[in-house]
Amino acid sequence: MKAALLLTAVTLTAVSTADSDRLAIGRLHYDGGGDWYANPSSIPNLLEAIGERTTLRVNLRESVVELDGPELWDVPYLHMTGHGNVNFSEPELRTLRSFLERGGFLHVDDNYGLDESFRREIARIFPSRPLVEVPLDHPVYNIVYQFPEGIPKVHEHDGLPAQGFGIFIDERLAVYYSYQSDLGDGWEDSDVHDDTDEVREAALKMGVNLFTYAVTAAP
Numbered sequence: 001m002k003a004a005l006l007l008t009a010v011t012l013t014a015v016s017t018a019d020s021d022r023l024a025i026g027r028l029h030y031d032g033g034g035d036w037y038a039n040p041s042s043i044p045n046l047l048e049a050i051g052e053r054t055t056l057r058v059n060l061r062e063s064v065v066e067l068d069g070p071e072l073w074d075v076p077y078l079h080m081t082g083h084g085n086v087n088f089s090e091p092e093l094r095t096l097r098s099f100l101e102r103g104g105f106l107h108v109d110d111n112y113g114l115d116e117s118f119r120r121e122i123a124r125i126f127p128s129r130p131l132v133e134v135p136l137d138h139p140v141y142n143i144v145y146q147f148p149e150g151i152p153k154v155h156e157h158d159g160l161p162a163q164g165f166g167i168f169i170d171e172r173l174a175v176y177y178s179y180q181s182d183l184g185d186g187w188e189d190s191d192v193h194d195d196t197d198e199v200r201e202a203a204l205k206m207g208v209n210l211f212t213y214a215v216t217a218a219p
Contacts, residue, residue: 022057023215026065026075028106032087038111039081042187046207053208054144056215067092072099077214078106081184083113088121097125100167100174103219107210108177109184112157122167122175131165131177140164140176140213145205152202154195155182172217176210183207 025043029036043062051058065071065078068091072078078099080086088096100106108118122131134140134150141147141164153162162181166173185193186203195203 022059023211024059024063024075024077025211026063026071026078028078028080029064029066030080030082030086030088030092032085032117034082034084034086034114034117035111036080036082036086038083039184039188041189041192042081042184043079045189046187046204046211049204050208050211054212056212067095072104076103076105077211078104079109079184080106080118081109081111081114083111085117086114086121087117088124093121093125100125101169103172104174105214105217106175107214108175109181110177110179111182111184112155115179118177122177126167129167129169131167131175134164134166134173134176138173139217140173140209143209143213143216145209147206147209151178151181151183152186152199152206153181154186154199154203155193157182172219173213 025047027036027043044060047058047060047062050056051060063071063075065075067088072095108114110118119131136148136150141150151162151164157180160180163179165177165179167175183203183206186195186200187207190200
């Protein structure tokens, strides 16, 4: 993407963080027993890649966000991961729905074990908006880097193909669900999973695409 377009989009969509007017990624701290804190080096590494590879001004420190706290409204990109159960209260459901309807972006990365509970909870948030597979010509697959075959596969697990599902609000992709990919594992430090440089690079490129789309798509 051309630098001028990115700079214009950032001017329109930048949000204040605790440090400065820099774009932030929030890690969602949720209830239910799942390890919301999984992949601790993933978001810092992604933020570093975004800062190096685009003109987007990012806060290099992740924010930990709870749905009943004010920090939610300071992040344009909310990241949710883990291996276990997630459960939202009714007030949390309403808050997350409002965040997404007002232009926020939620990336849910199934870290092998989150799938069943996430699908249950997202259906409570948007009962009339089912998850659908994101078309391969969508900007998340080409806005900065080209992914003509869709989201890259990082870890095998069940041997199923990696898929990207989403929920659209007025044609804007508001929720992106990376399934059977383990994208966040690919963002981690190289010695955590011993993934190849090629696999880690593909994961980071996909993350750059997701973040760039999230902060430049018109709400």
